[in-house]
Amino acid sequence: MTRLLIRNARVIDPASRLDRVADILIEGDRVAAVGPALERAGAEEFDATGLVAAPGFIDLHVHLREPGFEHAETIESGSRAAAAGGFTSICPMPNTAPVNDSATVTRYIIERARHHAVVNVFPIGAISQNSAGEQLADIGSMKQSGVVAISDDGRPVMNSRLMRRAMELARAFHLPVIDHCEDLNLSAGGDMHEGAESVRRGLRGIPSSAEDVMVARDILLADLTGARLHVAHISTRASVGMVAEAKARGLAVSCEATPHHFALSAADSIPYDSNFKMKPPLRSTCDVEAVAAGIVAGTVDAIATDHAPHAGSEKMQEFELCPFGILGLETALAVTLERLVHAGRISLVRLVELFTTGPARVLGLDRGRLAPGAAADVTLFDPELRWTYDVNRSFSKSRNSPFDGRSFRGGPVATIVAGSFAWRRDR
Amino acid sequence: MPAGLLGIEELDRDEIESILRRARDFQHIQHQAVKKSDLLRGKMIVNLFFESSTRTRTSFEIAAKRMGADAVSISASGSSVAKGESLVDTLNTLAAMRPDAIVMRHAASGAPHFLARHLPTPIINAGDGTHEHPTQALLDALTILDYRPALEGLRVAITGDIAHSRVARSNIHLLSKFGASIVLCGPPTMLPAELAQLAPGVTLTHEISEAIRDADVIMMLRVQLERQNETAFPAGEYYSFYGLRLEHLALARPEVLVMHPGPINRGREISSEVADSQRSVILNQVENGVAVRMAVLERVLS
Numbered sequence A: 001m002t003r004l005l006i007r008n009a010r011v012i013d014p015a016s017r018l019d020r021v022a023d024i025l026i027e028g029d030r031v032a033a034v035g036p037a038l039e040r041a042g043a044e045e046f047d048a049t050g051l052v053a054a055p056g057f058i059d060l061h062v063h064l065r066e067p068g069f070e071h072a073e074t075i076e077s078g079s080r081a082a083a084a085g086g087f088t089s090i091c092p093m094p095n096t097a098p099v100n101d102s103a104t105v106t107r108y109i110i111e112r113a114r115h116h117a118v119v120n121v122f123p124i125g126a127i128s129q130n131s132a133g134e135q136l137a138d139i140g141s142m143k144q145s146g147v148v149a150i151s152d153d154g155r156p157v158m159n160s161r162l163m164r165r166a167m168e169l170a171r172a173f174h175l176p177v178i179d180h181c182e183d184l185n186l187s188a189g190g191d192m193h194e195g196a197e198s199v200r201r202g203l204r205g206i207p208s209s210a211e212d213v214m215v216a217r218d219i220l221l222a223d224l225t226g227a228r229l230h231v232a233h234i235s236t237r238a239s240v241g242m243v244a245e246a247k248a249r250g251l252a253v254s255c256e257a258t259p260h261h262f263a264l265s266a267a268d269s270i271p272y273d274s275n276f277k278m279k280p281p282l283r284s285t286c287d288v289e290a291v292a293a294g295i296v297a298g299t300v301d302a303i304a305t306d307h308a309p310h311a312g313s314e315k316m317q318e319f320e321l322c323p324f325g326i327l328g329l330e331t332a333l334a335v336t337l338e339r340l341v342h343a344g345r346i347s348l349v350r351l352v353e354l355f356t357t358g359p360a361r362v363l364g365l366d367r368g369r370l371a372p373g374a375a376a377d378v379t380l381f382d383p384e385l386r387w388t389y390d391v392n393r394s395f396s397k398s399r400n401s402p403f404d405g406r407s408f409r410g411g412p413v414a415t416i417v418a419g420s421f422a423w424r425r426d427r
Numbered sequence B: 001m002p003a004g005l006l007g008i009e010e011l012d013r014d015e016i017e018s019i020l021r022r023a024r025d026f027q028h029i030q031h032q033a034v035k036k037s038d039l040l041r042g043k044m045i046v047n048l049f050f051e052s053s054t055r056t057r058t059s060f061e062i063a064a065k066r067m068g069a070d071a072v073s074i075s076a077s078g079s080s081v082a083k084g085e086s087l088v089d090t091l092n093t094l095a096a097m098r099p100d101a102i103v104m105r106h107a108a109s110g111a112p113h114f115l116a117r118h119l120p121t122p123i124i125n126a127g128d129g130t131h132e133h134p135t136q137a138l139l140d141a142l143t144i145l146d147y148r149p150a151l152e153g154l155r156v157a158i159t160g161d162i163a164h165s166r167v168a169r170s171n172i173h174l175l176s177k178f179g180a181s182i183v184l185c186g187p188p189t190m191l192p193a194e195l196a197q198l199a200p201g202v203t204l205t206h207e208i209s210e211a212i213r214d215a216d217v218i219m220m221l222r223v224q225l226e227r228q229n230e231t232a233f234p235a236g237e238y239y240s241f242y243g244l245r246l247e248h249l250a251l252a253r254p255e256v257l258v259m260h261p262g263p264i265n266r267g268r269e270i271s272s273e274v275a276d277s278q279r280s281v282i283l284n285q286v287e288n289g290v291a292v293r294m295a296v297l298e299r300v301l302s
Helices: A075-084 A103-116 A139-145 A160-172 A196-201 A208-225 A237-248 A259-263 A285-297 A332-341 A348-355 A357-363 B013-029 B055-066 B087-095 B111-116 B134-147 B166-177 B193-197 B208-212 B235-242 B282-301
Strands: A003-013 A018-027 A030-035 A044-047 A052-055 A057-062 A087-092 A177-179 A229-231 A253-257 A378-388 A407-417 A420-424 B044-049 B070-075 B101-106 B123-128 B155-159 B181-185 B202-205 B217-220 B257-259
Touching (some): A003 A378, A057 A348, A075 A103, A139 A160, A196 B193, A208 A229, A253 A357, A259 A332, A285 A332, A332 A348, B055 B123, B101 B111, B123 B282, B166 B217
Parallel strands (some): B155 B217
Antiparallel strands (some): A003 A018
């Protein structure tokens, strides 16, 4: 059995209400002990003085592009990018080719991950067959095969009756329903947030109401069905307000925010640069502030990246032809530290919650704590580390990041998955 | 980034004035027996039109030839674009033949701005999507200045599908920089409220009579009522609410100028009587297009 002793870290484990300098002893793939001055003969030691040791970060919203789009990302390359971002568990969305809408595809992804991924992979299954929004996918057998949630992510279910049925089944199978809330008729043809900047640039807009209308519908259906609803990448002031109100009423509603939606507004985007093109789009400064305030207030349960790799050729086109989505795994922690922790909006403990207990609770995953007996997934980061993101050195196979060349204060240093280093920063 | 001409928004007043001053020199050449000069002899210009255009393309071609430059015109159909080549690859291929400038029209907003970041050759924007059409605004300003001493203080009404008009955007930026007041008019579906933030001096109205009242200049835009399977306004009643008719002119200043970037839809956004009236300067605009484009080519190439 391999033994690893992490020395002198500031251990932040919100699940155990722990925030103190301590050692962590790992034996095999489990945490054996957390406490001061631990000793264990024969253990490899890692000096973590000045570092934070947290339960392994969980990203409940990524795109790994395998099977089907391996030129943009693979389970292996995406998992390496995750490890380099401090994530020990990632949840790939089902929009692969074929779509993950059956037990066969789910098992294929889990099998590929077992052999090639350097972090844990918990797939998300589709709501409808081929995510076409017409017939329900094999939700029960996907659950048995290992999906942790269902979602039609980028091709959201427009048919409210079908969504109702999906929620009823998801409730019976104890799965959360994750919705990318976008009314496709309201957003049709849009390339960026509808507002002063879209009008200035002559680009078709995606109004905030395209998100809000669906958040409202979903909350009403969650109320009707008793399902657990999770709103993906929340981006508007009104949607944050509706989720807060639903939570206050006691509904099982949660939401996630991406770093880009609380760090960048439409006005920050470089005109016609597709590294700033994603869905939902970068919104107004008022929306950006509302998402940050929602994190501070506890309305937002988790930070997720929506890591969406696209090959260079797909992003080097006329803006309106470029696909939506940007990389996120390697910059999420740094952007969150910069925008929320160093800016004095949230504590380090709250940051750790947003990356660990928050997403674990949304998915019902037995992850996100550092107590003895827990899975030995540990994220080590330095809140003061000075570093610059160079997307050309990314572990991802794609290069579409708006944060390329940015200098950050704070970032991941090492990532331990099941007791072994999945990644270590060159220092 | 090489110095081309991508839009009016990024130009300052001095730059615009110097182009207009030079264009005024070239206006006279148009009336000489021999119209050709050798100011740009030895220069090569590629006109690359990804969208059909008669007047703009011809105007650029004539402008280039009047200045002694060589011009090659390429339209997207029948070119490598039809063979699936990407825009960047097409432009890189053309740039490798070392033209001195590329004049480009494209249906995607920002296409020339995107290319300018990746190409060594100066790009002149001949209209990008629903964003800008800088030479149109310059020729419109030149036309107004043929009849008025200055742009400052003028009241200019622009009516039509402003949301989707590159002509409107470029004109708004230009007129605003010179202190004109600009009234934008159209149905709400063609007139997003955010247009008021585009530049100083812009106001919006849904009533054509209000827009035209006391106007010194009326610019009518070509309207496309059908876009992406969506009707922005019922086609049958557009003309009765937003078409410019003779009776409207009485509301405007006595010497009002009626302009249109063309091609005009008679009986849709403008009546035949108005288009052919004494107040119409639509053909003057076309004539001035050549002079303005000569000035722009000279600025970019020398």
